[in-house]
Amino acid sequence: MKPILLLFFSLFLIFTTTIQAQEPSTESQYEKKMVLIPMRDGIKLNTVIFIPKNNTAPLPFLFMRTPYGVADSPSPERSNPELAKEGFIFVNQDIRGRYLSEGKFEMLRMTRDPKIPNSIDESTDTYDTIDWLLKNIANNNGKVGVFGISYSGWTSMMALIDPHPALKAISEQATPADWFINDDMHHNGAFRLSYGFDYAFMEEAGKTDTLFPFDTYDTYDWYLRLGPLSNVNDKYFKNTIPTWNNFVQHPNYDDFWKKQSLLTRFANRPLTVPTQHVAGWFDQEDFAGPLFMYELLEKQDKNNLNYLVIGPWNHGGWARADGKSLGNLQFESATAKTFREEIQLSWFNYHLKGKGDGKFAEAITFQTGSNQWKRYDSWTPKQATQQALYFHANGKLSFDKPSSASGFDAFISDPANPIPYRNRPIEQTYGPGSRWRTWMTEDQRFVHGRPDVLSWETEVLENDVTISGKVLAQLYASTSASDADWIVKLIDVYPAMMDEKNLKMSGYQQIVTADVLRGRFRKGFETPLPVKPNEVAEYKVDLLQSDHTFKKGHKIMVQVQSTWFPLIDRNPQKFVPNIFMAKAGDYVKAEHRVYRNGGYASRVMVSVVR
Incomplete structure (x- = not known):
């Protein structure tokens, strides 16, 4: 090449x-x-x-x-x-x-x-x-x-x-620290397909950087046609890319990943x-x-x-x-x-x-939000306290815990029709015209309202709400299948009417932080466990950290979905020991439910600064 x-x-x-x-x-x-x-x-x-x-x-x-x-x-x-x-x-x-x-x-x-x-x-x-x-x-x-x-x-x-x-x-x-837990190649056990594929080839196909020769500009289509990940070596890499081979040979958080991790070193x-x-x-x-x-x-x-x-x-x-800016965001x-x-x-x-x-x-x-530099004598700030944003019926989000005895929201997740992680076309990561650099600032309205995306939002905020520190989603959920991915996005919803100079930001849904958990790793990354169909389980999705002010007049939103393609590879939703070796027949539709009641109170924990 x-x-x-x-x-x-x-x-x-x-x-x-x-x-x-x-x-x-x-x-x-x-x-x-x-x-x-x-x-x-x-x-x-x-x-x-x-x-x-x-x-x-x-x-x-x-x-x-x-x-x-x-x-x-x-x-x-x-x-x-x-x-x-x-x-x-x-x-x-x-x-x-x-x-x-x-x-x-x-x-x-x-x-x-x-x-x-x-x-x-x-x-x-x-x-x-x-x-x-x-x-x-x-x-x-x-x-x-x-x-x-x-x-x-x-x-x-x-x-x-x-x-x-x-x-x-x-x-x-921007050092990577751990390629399985939460950096370039995996996030909480979920494989970052488009980046992992592109980068492994780029660095190891030759002694100098080399782009993979995609025959399709919109890589969403290419990765969907690729089918199961086992086709990568069978059709393209032919076992010549060492890092890809490591992905295949080490699908769980084993000694290889631990030894490579800076956390171990x-x-x-x-x-x-x-x-x-x-x-x-x-x-x-x-x-x-x-x-x-x-x-x-x-x-x-x-x-x-x-x-x-x-x-x-x-x-x-x-x-x-x-x-001064990034994408449509102004600082x-x-x-x-x-x-x-x-x-x-x-x-x-x-x-x-x-x-x-x-x-x-x-x-x-x-x-962000307030657009101010802050200097702290500790991180996270000592004045921040953990509070829960609870999911409620009718798409409502509130700091009040739900009191109802039952209640859930459901959607059908179809691996054959995965949700794109950014607006299409999805160009090659480092290819011509790629918008990879700014996708995290994209308006999330492009998926809001899809039947396989759940959303909850607060009433219009009467005062600023500032979060500084760790963010953790705690979902109580079930699936009709034996595995599932859970993607959670914390979003700042801008007012519907804005100054005429900023019309593009009217109603804008800005990601504050977002991440994914592969369900099989809900109890630890070392040993994957199948999910018992239709049984409610707790899924803790680490959304890392934020320092953001949701301004008065804005809303706070949480979105939950199960595909984020091709950023994250498609979970077959049928448990298999190694997803890199899954077959086409392993990919199945499933109904996913997210519970929002007094017994199973799904929520996002945020570090609120008063």
């Missing part, structure tokens, strides 16, 4: 740099060098180094490692203008086995056994590179900061496994380097990772080194443009510029140059 380099140049910018839409200077103030740096096992890694031309004072390094190719890295004035103006030595590196680096690539490479001489992993490659830089790049001040977005956020975390003494600051941005590991975790409320790929890593390391942080930043961004959105200020000019710059200036007072807020978030 011929690499499609032009398409993936933009992908590289999303994941690895902080591109600004601005005219480059006629002449860069940085000298560019490309070198092959030897690792402890003799493998050489391709590395691009940008050194200020006229600097006289010793400078620290800012180091980023990526699988997306660095040979054509733009100058720092274009990629990181705020940091470039301050002055750093920038280092970008192809990780092992990718693009111009030697060796064999391994997706999310497992951590080495230190007892094995000359064993390697991403941490040792980081360590060896830093060691080489300190010895071979003149006029450095002996300090290094590691940062990056997405996969480069993950390599930033890996630098902490065995940190070099010169490593003084980390800014991991960092369990009981003390934090020794100041670490900033950066996330976006509308991150379509890795929102959970930074939250999970912040929470885990916070328990192990004895020296106040662990910090969190969350803004109104999609995946990597803080690193490009100005952040009233340049949120991305605020991050780059104030939050990120002050972080590296303090830790690498000794500038500033180092008094960082424990958590900095941009509260």
